[in-house]
Amino acid sequence: xxxxxxxxxxxxxxxxxxxxxxxxxxxxxxxxxxxxxxxxxxxxxxxxxxxxxxxxxxxxxxxxxxxxxxxxxxxxxxxxxxxxxxxxxxxxxxxxxxxxxxxxxxxxxxxxxxxxxxxxxxxxxxxxxxxxxxxxxxxxxxxxxxxxxxxxxxxxxxxxxxxxxxxxxxxxxxxxxxxxxxxxxxxxxxxxxxxxxxxxxxxxxxxxxxxxxxxxxxxxxxxxxxxxxxxxxxxxxxxxxxxxxxxxxxxxxxxxxx
Amino acid sequence: xxxxxxxxxxxxxxxxxxxxxxxxxxxxxxxxxxxxxxxxxxxxxxxxxxxxxxxxxxxxxxxxxxxxxxxxxxxxxxxxxxxxxxxxxxxxxxxxxxxxxxxxxxxxxxxxxxxxxxxxxxxxxxxxxxxxxxxxxxxxxxxxxxxxxxxxxxxxxxxxxxxxxxxxxxxxxxxxxxxxxxxxxxxxxxxxxxxxxxxxxxxxxxxxxxxxxxxxxxxxxxxxxxxxxxxxxxxxxxxxxxxxxxxxx
Numbered sequence: 001x002x003x004x005x006x007x008x009x010x011x012x013x014x015x016x017x018x019x020x021x022x023x024x025x026x027x028x029x030x031x032x033x034x035x036x037x038x039x040x041x042x043x044x045x046x047x048x049x050x051x052x053x054x055x056x057x058x059x060x061x062x063x064x065x066x067x068x069x070x071x072x073x074x075x076x077x078x079x080x081x082x083x084x085x086x087x088x089x090x091x092x093x094x095x096x097x098x099x100x101x102x103x104x105x106x107x108x109x110x111x112x113x114x115x116x117x118x119x120x121x122x123x124x125x126x127x128x129x130x131x132x133x134x135x136x137x138x139x140x141x142x143x144x145x146x147x148x149x150x151x152x153x154x155x156x157x158x159x160x161x162x163x164x165x166x167x168x169x170x171x172x173x174x175x176x177x178x179x180x181x182x183x184x185x186x187x188x189x190x191x192x193x194x195x196x197x198x199x200x201x202x203x204x205x206x207x208x209x210x211x212x213x214x215x216x217x218x219x220x221x222x223x224x225x226x227x228x229x230x231x232x233x234x235x236x237x238x239x240x241x242x243x244x245x246x247x248x249x250x251x252x253x254x255x256x257x258x
Numbered sequence: 259x260x261x262x263x264x265x266x267x268x269x270x271x272x273x274x275x276x277x278x279x280x281x282x283x284x285x286x287x288x289x290x291x292x293x294x295x296x297x298x299x300x301x302x303x304x305x306x307x308x309x310x311x312x313x314x315x316x317x318x319x320x321x322x323x324x325x326x327x328x329x330x331x332x333x334x335x336x337x338x339x340x341x342x343x344x345x346x347x348x349x350x351x352x353x354x355x356x357x358x359x360x361x362x363x364x365x366x367x368x369x370x371x372x373x374x375x376x377x378x379x380x381x382x383x384x385x386x387x388x389x390x391x392x393x394x395x396x397x398x399x400x401x402x403x404x405x406x407x408x409x410x411x412x413x414x415x416x417x418x419x420x421x422x423x424x425x426x427x428x429x430x431x432x433x434x435x436x437x438x439x440x441x442x443x444x445x446x447x448x449x450x451x452x453x454x455x456x457x458x459x460x461x462x463x464x465x466x467x468x469x470x471x472x473x474x475x476x477x478x479x480x481x482x483x484x485x486x487x488x489x490x491x492x493x494x495x496x497x498x499x500x501x502x503x504x505x506x507x
């Protein structure tokens with residue numbers, strides 16, 4: 001109760017929620033765009049995909065340090081591009097923007113890769129059929145590709161949100177939680193390992209766990225039948241039969257089935 | 259023409275440029291001079307690959323069961339696997355340390371592989387079951403009709419078709435194991451099983467007060483190379499249209 005009635009918890013909670021929502025939303029849009037690009041690229045496909053994934057592959061702490069270095073006034077190459085005298089990591093709003101940038105830079109590849117894998121499941125003939133029926137690119141994306149990818153989108157958004165809500169490394173290194181930028185995980189860490197308030201710290205851990213569980217629950221409810229484990233028998237077939245019969249131009253049968 | 263620095267004297271101490279003025283490989287040499295780094299690299303590669311393979315194999319089977327079969331406690335299994343993904347890992351470190359000390363897994367490869375499998379399985383199960391459910395039932399029925407046992411149908415029909423999902427999962431799990439710091443730091447102590455991320459953290463500068471920025475940066479670059487190789491070889495299996503035309507709509 002001491003935690004729930006404390007202003008620290010709620011301000012950290014608000015900051016965490018803000019960072020989570022904004023970064024996951026940006027990551028989803030960027031990730032989808034990247035996935036579509038990676039999906040369609042023919043020349044240098046391996047290279048494109050590998051390059052896109054590199055930020056995710058860099059050790060988080062090292063990446064966070066290089067961001068911090070880049071934004072430090074005087075020595076940082078990015079700070080030098082800003083007007084002289086500005087120190088973005090000492091201001092709350094600017095720090096949060098930078099934390100979100102670092103977070104988005106780091107984990108968009110995760111989102112992009114999962115969405116790319118989801119894209120691989122959208123049948124090409126369905127898209128061609130829609131094109132023949134006069135659906136534009138935007139309609140094809142929102143009416144066919146996204147609904148077909150729903151399970152993949154659920155997994156990508158769910159796991160990213162769970163991770164983003166527990167953001168720690170990036171904030172710890174970029175601002176150390178100063179100027180009101182601390183996340184709930186920072187709060188828990190400070191109480192457990194810095195102040196040795198074991199009771200308060202444990203209560204915070206439990207609260208984080210409950211928040212995360214709540215997020216997961218909401219996601220699974222929102223996506224309903226697309227969640228793993230729900231009954232799906234025959235779903236695909238009924239779905240297909242509602243669509244006009246796809247034209248099968250020289251059917252791209254996988255070699256497996258020849 | 260000789261390129262002249264355009265910065266005024268006195269100013270260039272403060273102004274850093276986007277491009278380095280001198281190139282050096284000294285830091286890389288220094289990294290391999292640290293006796294622990296080479297063994298740590300081998301540990302990292304071995305542990306990450308074994309954990310990835312096991313996690314993907316177990317995850318594939320579990321996800322297939324979740325997507326296809328009805329069995330009691332399915333909802334519970336799905337829920338618990340998500341619960342593992344939500345649990346704050348930091349609170350598990352000290353109990354794991356005690357357990358591994360007691361049963362002699364501390365500072366061994368299995369001592370790291372087991373937690374890695376545990377924490378990467380939820381993602382593997384969720385990703386893979388999202389894939390399996392998109393693969394038409396009819397394919398298995400056709401395989402069964404042709405006389406395949408369920409295991410044969412799974413192994414030679416379903417898994418190849420789910421290849422994009424399997425390899426996506428493999429890439430993500432590999433990166434997770436490769437970049438883990440928390441478990442590696444607390445569950446290892448010597449070169450027998452210490453991984454590269456921990457080795458970086460133990461770098462020391464020329465003097466007690468000097469941050470070994472150069473070595474850390476060089477080691478971080480070296481650490482991304484295996485990931486690049488791994489991703490480069492695995493991404494080519496993420497291709498579209500494997501199931502297209504398999505069933506007449």
